[in-house]
Amino acid sequence: MGLNWVAPSRPVWLPWPSAADADDFLSVPRSIVVSITLSEEIRTMSEPTVNEQGARWLRGPLRPFQHGQYRLLAGSLTASVLGEGLWLMAMVWQVIALKGQAGELSVVATASAAGMLATVLLGGVIADRVSQRRVLMITELTLTVTATAIAALSLTGVIELWHLAVVAFVRGVGSGFYYPAYSAMLPSIVPADHLLAANGVEGVLRPVVMQAAGPAIASFLVSAQGPGAALAVGAGTQLVAMAFLVFMRPVPLRRDQSAEEPRHPVKSMAIDLRDGFVYMLRTPWLLATLLFASLMILVIMGPMEVLIPFAVKDGTGGGPEEHAMVMTAFGISGAVASLFMASRKLPRRYLTAMNLMWGVACLPFIFIGVAGNIWLIVGAAFLTGALFSAPMVIWGTLLQRRVPPELLGRVSSLDFFVSLVFMPLSMALAGPVSELIGLAPTFIIAGIIPLPIAILAIVLARMPADELAHPLDHTDSPEPAQTHP
Numbered sequence: 001m002g003l004n005w006v007a008p009s010r011p012v013w014l015p016w017p018s019a020a021d022a023d024d025f026l027s028v029p030r031s032i033v034v035s036i037t038l039s040e041e042i043r044t045m046s047e048p049t050v051n052e053q054g055a056r057w058l059r060g061p062l063r064p065f066q067h068g069q070y071r072l073l074a075g076s077l078t079a080s081v082l083g084e085g086l087w088l089m090a091m092v093w094q095v096i097a098l099k100g101q102a103g104e105l106s107v108v109a110t111a112s113a114a115g116m117l118a119t120v121l122l123g124g125v126i127a128d129r130v131s132q133r134r135v136l137m138i139t140e141l142t143l144t145v146t147a148t149a150i151a152a153l154s155l156t157g158v159i160e161l162w163h164l165a166v167v168a169f170v171r172g173v174g175s176g177f178y179y180p181a182y183s184a185m186l187p188s189i190v191p192a193d194h195l196l197a198a199n200g201v202e203g204v205l206r207p208v209v210m211q212a213a214g215p216a217i218a219s220f221l222v223s224a225q226g227p228g229a230a231l232a233v234g235a236g237t238q239l240v241a242m243a244f245l246v247f248m249r250p251v252p253l254r255r256d257q258s259a260e261e262p263r264h265p266v267k268s269m270a271i272d273l274r275d276g277f278v279y280m281l282r283t284p285w286l287l288a289t290l291l292f293a294s295l296m297i298l299v300i301m302g303p304m305e306v307l308i309p310f311a312v313k314d315g316t317g318g319g320p321e322e323h324a325m326v327m328t329a330f331g332i333s334g335a336v337a338s339l340f341m342a343s344r345k346l347p348r349r350y351l352t353a354m355n356l357m358w359g360v361a362c363l364p365f366i367f368i369g370v371a372g373n374i375w376l377i378v379g380a381a382f383l384t385g386a387l388f389s390a391p392m393v394i395w396g397t398l399l400q401r402r403v404p405p406e407l408l409g410r411v412s413s414l415d416f417f418v419s420l421v422f423m424p425l426s427m428a429l430a431g432p433v434s435e436l437i438g439l440a441p442t443f444i445i446a447g448i449i450p451l452p453i454a455i456l457a458i459v460l461a462r463m464p465a466d467e468l469a470h471p472l473d474h475t476d477s478p479e480p481a482q483t484h485p
Helices: 019-026 030-046 060-066 068-097 102-127 132-155 161-189 192-225 227-246 265-281 284-316 320-342 350-361 365-370 374-402 405-420 423-437 439-448 450-460 463-469
Strands: none
Touching: 060 068, 060 192, 068 102, 068 132, 068 161, 068 192, 068 227, 068 320, 102 132, 102 161, 102 265, 102 284, 102 405, 102 423, 132 161, 132 227, 161 192, 161 374, 161 405, 192 227, 192 320, 192 374, 265 284, 265 405, 284 320, 284 350, 284 365, 284 374, 284 405, 284 423, 284 439, 284 450, 284 463, 320 374, 350 374, 350 450, 350 463, 365 374, 365 439, 374 405, 423 439, 439 450, 450 463
8 A cells, every 4th residue: 555564563473493493593582482472372262263064054154153152242242233223213212202303312312422432442442452252241231221221211101301311322332332342352253264254144133133123123012012111122132132241251352462561551541542543544445434434424324313213204104113114124135235245255346345335325315305105215225224234244344354453443443433423413413404404405415425425535545456455365464553662
């Protein structure tokens, strides 16, 4: 990429010396030999291997399930995203049950985004320094407690809007710690050539479970018993998610901290955070994609999270069932696209394809804004779901393959931070803007703007040349990281 990188402060794997080199080898200081040996042990412990017997029947997108650790992690993720899907639907209709409108829903949605934004950078630093399994367990425990509390408030009829906003903020904080830890741990429990499939599994789980099954179950419970029932079931799923993590074995960090200089913890974490920012700023494909994503989220996230329920209700006369249909269409198409992507190799033009798909994915928002028929909204959601989910599989694998292991937690957190920095603003503006200019113009603007920004990012970062210079086959190593004294 035309940049001169400084070698990272991580172990260098040296071949065992021949007899001719014995004298030179013995002259190496003992501390260096011990450091190299320990680093090799850490690397060996943290690099998963393929179970050849399991490989006979678990192939294609199912190949990560050869690994017991991954099966437990996938079980936890499934339960966790189901709880998120139940929360999203139950929260919307709980706000409506409290006579709230788009403005009130914006407040609750903004609280969740603000919680994530406030903690995700710290979450990335923690994920590179502390047991990622422990971070996930604490997060799920916190979500279980808060989900149980909000369900109790709803079922007893004393719930208020500020209760929902507080719980939404806590859930956002949990997400700020969860996703960097999950992203950093995944390469430690599956081999590199299974990462695309593992990210594809996640890409299937989120649309199918969080955006389809969760809302479908919640809509049934809301219609039958009210939002409190859906919130209570969501609390149970978070408890199940934590139980899976309890049965996982400890996962070693892919970072050798023994060679690092002793510093005050606060200073050490600040340096870690700085190194993550430096890596992002000096990596053009990463910086350009994140800037594009942040602007795209500014214009689409508010309409997606806040205004679609009102497009369904006001534009088509629908209710919870019709809203669930839209979310189900989004989820099913996203799952199919993720599964398709996980079954194939990464496209050669992976950076160009990824960014273009995200830009094109926003165009169906135009139809959502002008639709007077629920099936037009369902069709638009189907297209959007597919074109959003497929590049997410590429993106997750791209980070895990091209980012140095000791930086992956921080870069994953920067991914969320830079991408979501405008999410609270988008959530906060969606309701007032739609009331000012109308629902249809808001969706039309959201649909048109992202594609030109995607093209600009591809051109300015010279992504076509970069992706050809860095083909992602299974032998690739992460790019060296910039280090500082």
